[in-house]
Amino acid sequence: MKKRKVYILRLSHRPQRDKRSTTHLFLAARALGADGAFYCGEKDEKIQRSIEKVNRSWGGDFEVSYVTDWRKIIREWKEKDGEIVHLTMYGIPLQEVINQIKISHSPLLIVVGGPKVPKRIYELADWNVSITSQPHSEISALAIFLHELFEGKELSISFNNAQVIIVPQAKGKKILKLNR
């Protein structure tokens, strides 16, 4: 699989309200080939612990970091010639911009808003991209974005150092547990 560095930036996380949705967002990012995620808002060690636990069992080294200020990450990203996509229902449809986005091999930061995304994000993003212009979920939007970005190859990634591996079955479950 083409190894372009891809990170997620989740804005304004609130542990009480968003615990499961941010965890699921990061699990989707991890399963679908992203390298790591940043989040801002309130610090929430439970999320970091959940993802580390998943890495230990299921492999890979998806990293999660808390950042106090999204401006700093975005500035640093731009200084390193990284590119920024902001997923928003107000943006240009995915199908019109994905080929442009795929041309580059620069590190890509995918910004996923909470409620009330600052206007500045729209300006700083290289692309504001909509996955339909209908309300749905940041998790479904990110999933389709990554699936298009990686052209479906993300569905066949194998994760290093997994302790648990599923063997696909037509009916039922088959799990291999490895002692490492």
Add this chain to the structure above:
Amino acid sequence: MKKRKVYILRLSHRPQRDKRSTTHLFLAARALGADGAFYCGEKDEKIQRSIEKVNRSWGGDFEVSYVTDWRKIIREWKEKDGEIVHLTMYGIPLQEVINQIKISHSPLLIVVGGPKVPKRIYELADWNVSITSQPHSEISALAIFLHELFEGKELSISFNNAQVIIVPQAKGKKILKLNR
């Protein structure tokens, strides 16, 4: 867009824990071209109201119904020659079965589990399908499934009778409000 009837069946909804995730699952299903959803577990009128509110503003007629017993829906579905996909990380990879699934034009029921899916579901499903064999989210799994099923055409659906329409922008937001 090819109009194959597609419904979601969400198992074992628990209002306290799953309110947002089931709502987001149904919003994703709606935005990405499904016709409606059933759910079982505990009845939760808030979810139905949220989706109706979205339909009123954003158009379309995605329907949500509570069912007391998943066995009944599945039996009725099979009697009407409908087909059943169960999304599970233990199933056959999407990329290996999607072409088979797309051949038919029969109504399709997509079963999405909560925790502890009954073994019987694996047996009753025509296809147990995995969207990677890694843990992530039912929302991301459903999104990628629908995106592949509808071949990306779901990204351009227009919804009937919308009161609110977004006009895609490279930067910023543009919303049309229609008086109907």
